[in-house]
Amino acid sequence: MSSFDDIVKIALKEHEDSARSDTATFLRDIKAQLEDPASIPCYSKTSPPLSLVSFNCLLQDTGYPLEVYLPGDMEATDIVDWAKLKERWIGWGVEIPGEQDWVKEGDLTSSLDGLSLNLRELPASVYDDNAYRPASTHKFLGVLSTSPMPSNEPENADIVPTIHVLAEVDQPPIAGPSKEDGDVREELVEYLATAFDPPDRLAAEYVLLLLLSSPTSRPSSLSPLGTLAINLMRESGATTSALHPVIASVSPRVIPLALTLPLLHTHRFSPASADSSSLEAGLLQLGEGTVLIVDEDGMGSGGQLNEKAIGNLRALSDCLTEQRVKYDYPYMDGLKMxxxxxxxxxxxxxxxxxxxxxxPVRENGAKTTTRPSLEPFRSYLARHSASTHAALLVIPEETGQLIQDDFVTRRKNGSSEPEETLKRRMKIARLLALSYPHATLTKEVWERAVRLDEEVAKRHTLP
Structure with missing residues (x-):
């Protein structure tokens, strides 16, 4: 692994039209800036070359071959000591899709086309242990430069912004739930209810559970645990035009997807590589925790679907049920991540x-004109959706027995509830437990989960 000094020297040497002679001063300035990471500006298209920047990114393509380069103190000559050449890993990073302005640090008002990330070199012997994978999100600190895009024809390669990464910033640990979270929860449900016109508190309860959901476990040959996908059906007079802005005000990553026949026929939902040299992005290549709001209104009465459209719908279905996205590579059929x-x-x-x-969305709550403080809601969702909180989930033995006995009793009494009902209620109950600080699936939580499920059923039977 190269030293800090070596990486900075490489950035200086490889930058186009670089004519710096004060390398020692440049190194000293970079080191001083790194002592205060919070002061390092975010990358933008106006960032000056050879400046220290931070970049919150999603790694869109991690499949480039290792790149050979000369260490910082070596110059290209006719005679090269091949034993001194090193390798570095290269990835293509883009601005995190759907990341809200209130999350971003600094001014990133201009859109980012992408960055080539020249990371610290990794010896070939540990290449297979590379932890970076497509669609993972990172915050990198590094020296901004330029370099040719990796290409089979380097003489024709585009010159793109490049970050020579000096460090990766770990996300700070999220504090555990507080005793006040019970009150915050109720206020948050009331706020989410205002996303519907007229307000719908029941729908808000389910949106809250959705915002807390995440695949916490992936049992072999079974659906992942901890997930919940919901369909909000607009009935006559009900609108959801405020849903996107309301969710985006409290959830850090939100993407709207207007599903239409032209979109299904022309766009790519799954990432794909035509020749194994690069990976084209897909609409479903999203960072962890992204809320994907799929609007089906544009589908109208439907129509004929070609093979690509069918494949896109299948990819979206797999995303819902398996929490996996297919990656199309030559000679690798059915690869999912x-x-x-x-x-x-x-x-x-x-x-x-x-x-x-x-x-079905219906009126089920009172209108309010008071806009609450959003920071407590954001903090609540960050705490209660964290993997550390999900790991605390407890299902006491007596509750497990109660759930089993309840299902058996209902079946004995002539209930026609299928096993899918029990599975759905367990999903609701697990997330409902996580919405409270104790993260325990008690008898009361289970009974509330059953009531929520029964309220949905009633809406399907009532006019």
Whole structure:
């Protein structure tokens, strides 16, 4: 692994038209800036070359071959000591899709086309242990430079912004739930209810559970645990135009997806590589925790689907049920990678996508004109959706027995509830438990989960 000094010297040497002679001063300035990471500006298109920048990014393509380069103190000559050449890993990073302005640090008002990330070199012997994978998100600190895009024809390669990474910033640990979270939860549900016109508190409860969901475990040959996909069905007079802005005000990553026949036929949902040299992005290549709001209104009465459109719908269905996204590589059929996407479907009628809950939206709450403080809601969601909080989930033995006995009793009393009902209620109950600080699936939590599920059923039977 190269030293700090070596990486900075490489950035200086490889930068186009670089004519710096004060390398020692430049090194000293960079080191001083790194002592205060919070003061390092975010990358933008106006960032000056050879400046120290930070970049919150999603690694869109991690499949480039290792790149050979000369160490910082070596110059290219006709005679090269091949034993001194080193290798570095290169990835293509883009601004995190759907990341909200209130999350970003600094001014990133201009869109980013992408950055080539020249990371610390990794010896070939540990190349297979590389932890970077497509769609993972990172915050890098490094020296901004330029370099040719990796290409089979380097003489024709585009020159692109490049970060020579000096460090990766770890996300600070998230504090555990507080005793005040019970009150915050109720206020948050009331706020989420205002996303519907007229307000719908029941729908808000399910949106809250969606915002807390994440695949916490992936049992072999089974659906992942901890997920919940919901379909909000707009009934006559009900609108959801405020849903996107309300969710985006409290959830850090939100992507709207207006599903239409032209979109299905022309766009790529799954990332794909035509020749194994690069990976083209797909609409479902999203960072962990992204809320994907799928609006089916544009589908109208449907129509004929070609092979690409069918493949896109299948990819979206797999994202819902398996929490995996297919990656199309030559000679690698059926490769899927894990994801963590929270899918909410909006439609006029019942969606054809394999969601867990189909909920008709109706008036079920009082209107409010008071805009609450959003920071407590954001902090609550960050704490209660964290993997550390999900790991604390407890299902006491007596509760497990209660759930089993309840299901058996219902079946003995002539209930026609299928096993899918029990599975759905368990999903609801697990997330409901995580919405409280104790993270325990008690008898009271289970009974509330059953009531929530029964309220949805009633809406399907009442006019």
């Amino acid at each position: 894990d994801c963590a996407v929270r899918v909410l479907v909006l439609s006029q009628g019942k969606t054809l996508l394999p969601v867990d809950v189909n909920l």
